[in-house]
Amino acid sequence: MADISTKPAVVAAEGVKVHFGAVKALDGVDLAITPGECVGLVGHNGAGKSTIVNVINGGLSAHEGEVHYNGGGHSGHGIAIARANGVRCVFQELSLSPNLTVVENTRIMHSELKGWNWRRRALAIIRAKLDEVFAGHHIDCKSAVGELSIAERQMVEIAITFATVTEAPRLVILDEPTSSLDAGLAAQLMDYVRKYVSTGGSVLLISHILGEILSTSDRIVVMKDGKVVTSRPAREFNTKSLVEAMGSVVREQSRPAKVASNTDVALVLDAPPRKNHGLPFKAYKGEVIGLAGLGGHGQTEMLLDLYRSLSSDWFPGRDKSVAFVAGDRSLNGTFPLWSILRNLSVASLGALSSATLVKSGAESTLGADWKKKIEIRTPDMDNGILSLSGGNQQKVLFARALATKASILLMDDPMRGVDIGTKQEVYSILRTEAAAGRTFIWYSTEMDEIRLCDRVYVFRDGAIVAELRGNNISEENVLAASFTGEAA
DSSP states (O other): OOOOTTSOOSEEEEEEEEEETTEEEEEEEEEEEOTTOEEEEEOOTTSSHHHHHHHHTTSSOOSEEEEEETTTTEEOOSHHHHHHTTEEEEOSSOOOOTTSBHHHHHHHHOTTOOSTTHHHHHHHHHHHHHHHHSTTOOOOTTSBGGGSOHHHHHHHHHHHHHOOSSSOOSEEEEESTTTTOOHHHHHHHHHHHHHHHHTTOEEEEEOSOHHHHHHHOSEEEEEETTEEEEEEEGGGOOHHHHHHHHTOOOOOOOOOOOOSOSTTSOEEEEEOOGGGOSOOEEEETTOEEEEESSTTSSHHHHHHHHHHHHOOOOOTTSOOSEEEEOSOHHHHTOOTTSBHHHHHHGGGHHHHEETTEEOHHHHHHHHHHHHHHHTOOOSOTTSBGGGSOHHHHHHHHHHHHHTSOOSEEEEESTTTTOOHHHHHHHHHHHHHHHHTTOEEEEEOSOHHHHTTSSEEEEEETTEEEEEEEGGGOOHHHHHHHHHHSSOO
16 A cells, blocks of 8 residues: 555544533544545444544534544535535445335435436446445345345445445445445455555445454554544554453453253254255254354344244233344334333333333333443433444343343344444353353354354255354355355
8 A cells, every 4th residue: 555644634533522411422533534545443332433423424513623624625514515525424324215226326325416317327337336346246226225135235325335426435434334244245345445445545444343444454543432542553453452452351252162962952943944945943942053154045034934933922911932133223123212221121011010001110220230231331221212323222122132031032133333342241141141041043244253153054045054063163164055055
């Protein structure tokens, strides 16, 4: 990469402060990004990453400090000003309109597409960019976004953001861009980011997948409690030192010892092969079972089918044997008009009620316990759920499921957008609960999480094509089964 130290910054935030009541979201942040570099931005949920992004892209006004664009030649505030200076964003909470087609969403993001043939131009542009970033994607750009999977929606938003109609973007902010993508798609995106940066573009990459940060970034900026605490070249970090810079202690994740045979353990689930081929599905009491394979090959559908089969009684006062942690929190996870506490307690109302009335004291105690246990970053559990960062919203959904008495927990990529410190705490809770007899069935797009499971079922074309156990649970074996249908 060329020397960037003398180049004028694409964007520079100087002494930026933002507060929400008594909470200091940003406390004097300095952050400059120059042409031809990828800056990795890391920190725990609530560290201020999303806030500084919203200041840079013009969506939020700084209470103190300034933001300058293109070497100080342009200052000011607002989304229009930021976009005019080449700043574009892919947010963790996707912003596409589900009732419109991919082509129509492209037009919304690129107002330059106009005239009698704009649809044809938009179709050509978005198809070309999807092919360039995600070769072999198979997305129909004439279909409505609402008909796409969450991974496909994320791919579309990324492609729209990088697309060029009249002028190429100068700075692309990627906020957890691979949270819904499998390993193959994530690798394609990181390859494209490196290519884009090599041509002089700039990227601000926010990700809790530290391997992506370390392999793709030129410089890494660490935030904590609304401040920048470290800014150094990426080559000076490894996973351990980066986690320590964020303020967490690295814990070695070893595969838990498990009984060699399931013959003396209760069978809690037994399902026949899906689509009349492949392997059957079995789950035993106290197991953590991983669902792996390329995204969109039936893992989420398996979880939904299991949930429907185990919860046919929808009477809210009855304790259910199963709880579900949704992967798409904005679509089917959170209740956006409710408080944090109500979002957490809604699955436990039967246990919290007497004579059909919710006992507010018991509900508050439940919320306080889980706020502390899983470290939900909020001064007040009565605040709206949307006041939380995306990762903290995901913590609430996880706590909602764990707070129930369900013996089987189905998890659809529940750690999307959650920082590594919280992940480690959740992993510890999960193992403790499994040791107490709970069964977890866990779809994850992160291989580090799949390795923590006792057994792993690999999916391909909607069916289970391999079962991996113990030391055979590896990325190589998962990929081999995903593409050939046989474990290595």
